Amino acid sequence: MRKRIQLRVIFMIGGFVTLLFVILIGRLYWVQVVKADFWLGNAEVYWSASEKLVAKRGELLDRNGNVLAMDGKSYTVAVSPKQLDKLGISDKVSSKLAQLLGMSESDMRAIATAKNNGVLYPQREVRPKGWKIDKLLGDKIDAYKLELQKATKSVDVGIYLIDETKRYYPKNSMAAQLIGYVDKEGDAKTGLESFFNDELKGENGYRKYQKDGNRIQLDSGKLDYKPSRDGKNVTLTIDSEIQNYVEQAIQKANDTYRPKSITAIAVDPNTMEILGLANLPSANPNVYWTQETSGFYNHATRSLYEPGSTFKIVTLAAAVQEGIFDPNASYMSGQIDIGHHEVIRDIKRGGWGSITYLEGLKRSSNVAFVHLGYEGLGEEKLLSYITNFGFGVKTGVEMPGELAGRIRLQFPRDYANATFGQGVSVTLIQQVAAVAAVANGGKLLKPQIIKQIEDPITGAVEVRKTEVVRQVISPETSRKVGEYLEQVVSDKDIGTGKNAYIEGYTVAGKTGTAQKWDNTLKGGIGAYSNEKYVMSFIGYAPVENPKILVYVVIDEPNDKDAGGGKAAAPVFKEIVQQSLRYMGVKPQYPDGVSEEAVAAGKSPTMTMPDYSGMNLANAKSKLDKNGLQYEVAGKGATVLQQIPSPGTVISLSQRVYLITEKRDQLAVPNMVGSSLRDAMEVSTLLDIRTVTEGQGYVVSQTITKQNGERVLKLVLSPDVKDIPADSKTDADNKASGAESDKSSKPGSP
Numbered sequence: 152m153r154k155r156i157q158l159r160v161i162f163m164i165g166g167f168v169t170l171l172f173v174i175l176i177g178r179l180y181w182v183q184v185v186k187a188d189f190w191l192g193n194a195e196v197y198w199s200a201s202e203k204l205v206a207k208r209g210e211l212l213d214r215n216g217n218v219l220a221m222d223g224k225s226y227t228v229a230v231s232p233k234q235l236d237k238l239g240i241s242d243k244v245s246s247k248l249a250q251l252l253g254m255s256e257s258d259m260r261a262i263a264t265a266k267n268n269g270v271l272y273p274q275r276e277v278r279p280k281g282w283k284i285d286k287l288l289g290d291k292i293d294a295y296k297l298e299l300q301k302a303t304k305s306v307d308v309g310i311y312l313i314d315e316t317k318r319y320y321p322k323n324s325m326a327a328q329l330i331g332y333v334d335k336e337g338d339a340k341t342g343l344e345s346f347f348n349d350e351l352k353g354e355n356g357y358r359k360y361q362k363d364g365n366r367i368q369l370d371s372g373k374l375d376y377k378p379s380r381d382g383k384n385v386t387l388t389i390d391s392e393i394q395n396y397v398e399q400a401i402q403k404a405n406d407t408y409r410p411k412s413i414t415a416i417a418v419d420p421n422t423m424e425i426l427g428l429a430n431l432p433s434a435n436p437n438v439y440w441t442q443e444t445s446g447f448y449n450h451a452t453r454s455l456y457e458p459g460s461t462f463k464i465v466t467l468a469a470a471v472q473e474g475i476f477d478p479n480a481s482y483m484s485g486q487i488d489i490g491h492h493e494v495i496r497d498i499k500r501g502g503w504g505s506i507t508y509l510e511g512l513k514r515s516s517n518v519a520f521v522h523l524g525y526e527g528l529g530e531e532k533l534l535s536y537i538t539n540f541g542f543g544v545k546t547g548v549e550m551p552g553e554l555a556g557r558i559r560l561q562f563p564r565d566y567a568n569a570t571f572g573q574g575v576s577v578t579l580i581q582q583v584a585a586v587a588a589v590a591n592g593g594k595l596l597k598p599q600i601i602k603q604i605e606d607p608i609t610g611a612v613e614v615r616k617t618e619v620v621r622q623v624i625s626p627e628t629s630r631k632v633g634e635y636l637e638q639v640v641s642d643k644d645i646g647t648g649k650n651a652y653i654e655g656y657t658v659a660g661k662t663g664t665a666q667k668w669d670n671t672l673k674g675g676i677g678a679y680s681n682e683k684y685v686m687s688f689i690g691y692a693p694v695e696n697p698k699i700l701v702y703v704v705i706d707e708p709n710d711k712d713a714g715g716g717k718a719a720a721p722v723f724k725e726i727v728q729q730s731l732r733y734m735g736v737k738p739q740y741p742d743g744v745s746e747e748a749v750a751a752g753k754s755p756t757m758t759m760p761d762y763s764g765m766n767l768a769n770a771k772s773k774l775d776k777n778g779l780q781y782e783v784a785g786k787g788a789t790v791l792q793q794i795p796s797p798g799t800v801i802s803l804s805q806r807v808y809l810i811t812e813k814r815d816q817l818a819v820p821n822m823v824g825s826s827l828r829d830a831m832e833v834s835t836l837l838d839i840r841t842v843t844e845g846q847g848y849v850v851s852q853t854i855t856k857q858n859g860e861r862v863l864k865l866v867l868s869p870d871v872k873d874i875p876a877d878s879k880t881d882a883d884n885k886a887s888g889a890e891s892d893k894s895s896k897p898g899s900p
Contacts, residue, residue, distance in 0.1 A: 206353030208318065209382030211330060211343060213391045214424075214602050220330055220344065220436075223319030226289035226312040228252065228281030230263050233271040234309035240299065244310065251291055252280040274311070279440075283317040283335045318344075324435045326394055328449040329387075329428050329550070329600070332436035340439075341447045343385070343600070346551045350604055353382035386602045388424035393417055393699075393730050397427035400725040401703070405431045408708035408718055414450045414579055417726060420587035420691055420700040422617045423596035425548075426730070452553040455576040456704065459665025460515045460647075460715070461689045462572025462582075466524040467512065467635065468589050469536035472628045475527040478509035478635065479768060487518045489567045495521050509768075513639050515647045515662060517571045524570030525563075534560055537569065539623050540585040541595050542577055548598040554578050572665060573679075583702050586689050589632050590659070590697040593624040633659045633694045634772070640690065641775035650720035651690055653728050655738020657776065660690020660723065662715035667707070683707050688719035692727050698736055701726050761797035762790045762809060770809055779805075782820040784833075785812030794832050808833055819863060822849050830865055839863050 211220035228248070235241040241263050249259040265272050276282065284292075289312055299308040318333035331342020339348040356379035401413045417427035434446025448454075470476040485502025487495050497503075497516050511519030524533050537543070543558035557576040560566050568574040580598050588595040597618040604613045624632075636659035640648040647662045664686050666679040686708060691700035703719040703726075710718070731738075740757075757777065762770040767783065770790050774781045785791075792810040795801050806825045810817070817837055822830045830849050834841040840862050847869035855862050 204356035204358060204377075204379040205316070206355050206379040207316075207381040208333070208353060209351040209384045209607070211351075212384065212386045213389045213394070214387065215390065216386075217391045218321055219326065219387070219389075219391075220318060220320050220333075222316045224286050225283040225315045225317040225319075226286070226292075227283055227315050228277040228292060229274050229311040229313055230277060231272070231274050231307075231309040231311070232263055232265050233273050234307055235263055236271055238303050238305060238308065240303065240308070244299070244308075247295055248277065248281070248292070248310075251288065251295070252277065252284070254280040276313075279335075283315050285319075285437075318436075320436045322391070323437060324433045324446075325391070325398065326389060326428065327434050327436055328430045328447055328451075329389070330436065331447060331551075332439045334439065342449070342551065343387070343549075346549060347385055347601075347604075350385060351382040354380040356380070381607050384605045384607060386605070388426065388599055388602045389428070390426045392733055393726075394427040394429065396726050396729040396733075397701075398429045398433075400722045401429055401431055403725075404703075404705060404718065404722045408705060408710060408713065410705045410709070411707040412450055412454075413703075413705045415701065415703045415722065415726065416451055416579055416583050417699055417701045417730065418583055418587060418598070420590040420697045422599065423584060423587055424599045424602070426699065427726075449550065449552070450704075450706075451579045452548060452550045453578075455554055455556060455578060456685050456706070457575065457665045457668070458572040458577050458582055459663035459685065459687065460517075460572055461586075461661050461663035461687050461702075462575065462577075463512070463515070463520050463570070464586055464589055464632070464636065464661050464689070465537060465540050465542075466520050466528075466533070466570045468540075468624050468628060468632050469528055469533065470523040471631050471635075472536075472624045473528060473532070476508060476523060478512075479507050481505050481507050482511065482519060482522055484511060484514075484516050484518050487521050489521065489525065489563055491563065493564045493567070495567055509635065509638065510645065512635055513642050513646045515639075520570040521567050525567040530560070530563075530566045533566055533570065534558070536623075537575070539595070539621065540588060541620065542575065542581055542585065546578075546580055546584050546598050548580055549600055550580075553580070556581055572663065579702055579704055582689065583700065586691070586702070587700050588623045589629055589636075590691040590700055591629070592626040593622055593629045595620040595623050636660060636690070637694045638772070638775050641778065643778075643780055647714075647716045648688065648690065648720055650716050651688060651724045651727075652778070653692065653724055653731075653738075654778065655740050656692045656728075656731060656736075657694040657739075658690055658692040658727070659694045660688060660720070662720060663687040663689070664714045682711055684711055686713060686715040686718045688715050688723045690723055690727075692731060693736065693739075698734055699727055699730050701730075756800050756802050759793075759795050759797055759799040759801050759807075762793050763797070765790050767809065767811060774807060779807050780824065781807040781809060782822075783809050783811060784817050784820045785810060787811030794829055805829070819852075819854060822852055822865070825849050827865075827867055834863055841865060843867060845869075 208222050210218055212218055230244065232241070235244055242260070245260040245263045246256055249256040259277070262275050262277055265275050292310065293312060296308055296310050299310070300306060317335060320330065320332070329342055331340060331344040333339050333344050339345040339352070344351065356377040359375040397415045397417055401415050405413050412430060412432065414430045415427070416425065418425050428451055430448065430450050432443065432446050434442035467476065483502070483505050484497055486497065489495060495517055497518050502516070502518065503514060508519055508523070528536070537558055543556055545553050545555045556578055560569055565574055584595060584598055597620055599615055599617070601615045603615060605611070637657055639646045640651050640658045640660050643649050643652070648660045651658055651660050664684055666681070667683040667685060668677060669680040669683060670677040672678040672680065685704060685706050687702070687704045689702040691697040701723050703722045705718050708718055760773070762773070767788050767790060771781065788811065790809045790811060794808040794810070806822070806829070808820060808829070819837060819839065820833065822833060826848060827843065827846065831841065840860060842862060843865045845867035847867045849865050850868045851866045853864045855864065
């Protein structure tokens with residue numbers, strides 16, 4: 152009985168063991184054969200490790216290789232609530248890090264004592280204030296760690312600096328609207344960073360390998376590797392020095408006029424490479440999260456303006472090209488009736504009487520350009536030139552958000568207004584490209600902001616070349632228009648652009664003061680505002696071989712009466728004068744005038760040329776080029792005599808008199824600013840008795856009659872500062888700071 156029981160137990164145990172072996176073998180078969188691929192895959196996942204290989208973002212550089220944007224070293228701050236609690240320094244560390252990172256102590260303490268299901272975290276990142284901080288701040292936190300290590304005698308004090316990279320802008324706010332920025336997430340947000348993101352960002356790689364239980368790579372394990380591909384380096388046409396001149400100049404104007412915005416663009420008119428571009432308000436992309444979004448807005452391509460009188464350059468160029476601009480022909484200024492009870496007026500009520508078209512250009516007469524563009528060219532041809540100069544379509548400049556502008560001319564008044572820049576909306580880059588065509592010999596060029604793109608892996612370089620869109624005017628027309636625009640600047644008496652005059656350089660330019668349309672006026676119908684203006688100046692130098700063209704636009708300055716000549720022209724002058732010297736373009740002074748004397752502030756002198764027998768227009772042009780002030784005595788077309796006489800050494804501040812009629816037909820000219828010797832010579836020529844008071848230069852003159860005889864009284868002062876800033880005796884020509892190119896709405900007073 153016992154044996155039977157023992158046998159049964161043995162059989163049961165044996166059967167159980169056999170069953171276990173069967174189950175085990177079946178399970179092994181299931182795992183190793185049936186589910187082999189599944190478990191092998193899971194094992195490989197367990198054995199495998201993967202590392203992301205981050206590509207370096209390409210650099211943005213200026214034309215000389217100066218870095219404008221680059222990837223820089225940064226840190227993310229992390230703390231260990233568990234370790235801080237262990238050392239008993241949670242409060243101390245929270246207070247210090249809050250101070251260093253510029254955050255509230257309560258927020259920092261919440262991170263330093265954070266728990267998960269009641270258990271202190273082993274590590275927590277300090278975001279957002281401690282996320283991707285600069286190396287300078289990282290060094291301060293690292294120094295604090297060393298203090299804690301000494302105080303606690305512990306290597307691990309619960310503060311960690313995780314190595315990171317972030318986008319860094321070495322020149323801070325320089326060209327901020329142009330460059331844009333990349334945020335901490337690595338997303339390109341605005342500017343060229345966004346526009347060229349595909350070229351700059353590169354391509355991330357990876358490394359996948361197998362490891363053992365100690366997390367060490369297996370020599371015989373599988374390896375999957377894809378290298379990262381760094382982004383391309385993009386070189387801009389910007390010159391950091393010229394960019395700096397632009398930004399400094401507009402900052403001064405901004406401080407004075409406090410406008411809604413101010414923009415300046417500097418280009419090489421022969422290639423349309425943009426040398427400098429700046430807007431205010433601006434921003435610092437290194438701390439983009441603290442900046443206003445308006446600081447990254449590029450008005451050069453993304454805003455539309457009515458250009459005002461700077462647009463007259465287009466009408467002038469078209470009129471010269473078509474042969475209908477005669478600088479010596481006369482017209483009646485003041486107003487013009489274009490039919491249908493539509494009247495367009497000059498800014499000066501009543502105008503200046505009958506004047507030449509060249510004088511109309513200098514004074515920025517709207518009526519002159521209605522005659523030239525609306526009546527002379529005609530609607531169809533005027534519109535043709537406007538579109539040929541590139542208005543109404545995008546220029547194709549490689550910047551985000553470029554607008555096409557609006558050229559919608561339907562009614563006669565629309566065409567008439569367009570001749571002087573009212574009723575058309577353009578971008579600043581369109582206006583620059585159009586005037587560059589006038590400066591460079593008539594070629595409309597595509598604006599360039601990229602000089603080259605280089606692939607650091609292959610070394611391949613893609614170079615941008617100048618692109619000619621079309622020939623708009625002839626080289627001869629370009630030359631003539633440049634000469635006319637030069638007189639707008641060089642004529643110190645009536646030229647609206649005289650504040651852009653640069654000693655030693657020939658400058659061509661045009662002012663603009665455009666009224667802004669306000670939809671809130673006239674019960675919501677809208678009208679041109681008498682309080683809001685856009686003031687501007689555009690020009691280039693030297694006229695005979697242009698090296699730089701600059702456009703300055705000031706939107707809604709606090710002085711509505713300043714005008715483009717007062718507000719924008721000095722900004723242009725500062726940028727161009729500094730840039731030309733930086734570019735190595737030496738000033739050219741008349742014979743006998745030294746650059747050293749001018750630089751030292753001394754009164755330069757020159758030998759008086761001979762203008763006798765010369766055509767009056769030619770004589771005036773040469774005087775303008777020499778920067779000399781002059782008076783014309785008489786109404787003739789030829790110079791009969793001049794004072795001072797040829798060969799006399801004179802100061803450049805001295806007034807020259809061109810006599811065009813015989814003595815008995817002459818009126819007494821304005822002699823304010825003349826030396827006593829020259830004034831007496833003029834008096835002798837006129838055969839008029841003269842009495843003087845004082846010595847030096849004439850500061851005022853009056854004519855009286857004594858015993859039926861005309862007597863000229865001259866008051867003199869040895870100090871040239873006593874000479875009035877504008878010495879015209881005609882009260883209408885007194886300098887007021889305002890210019891005569893504000894667009895006047897048809898029919899308005």
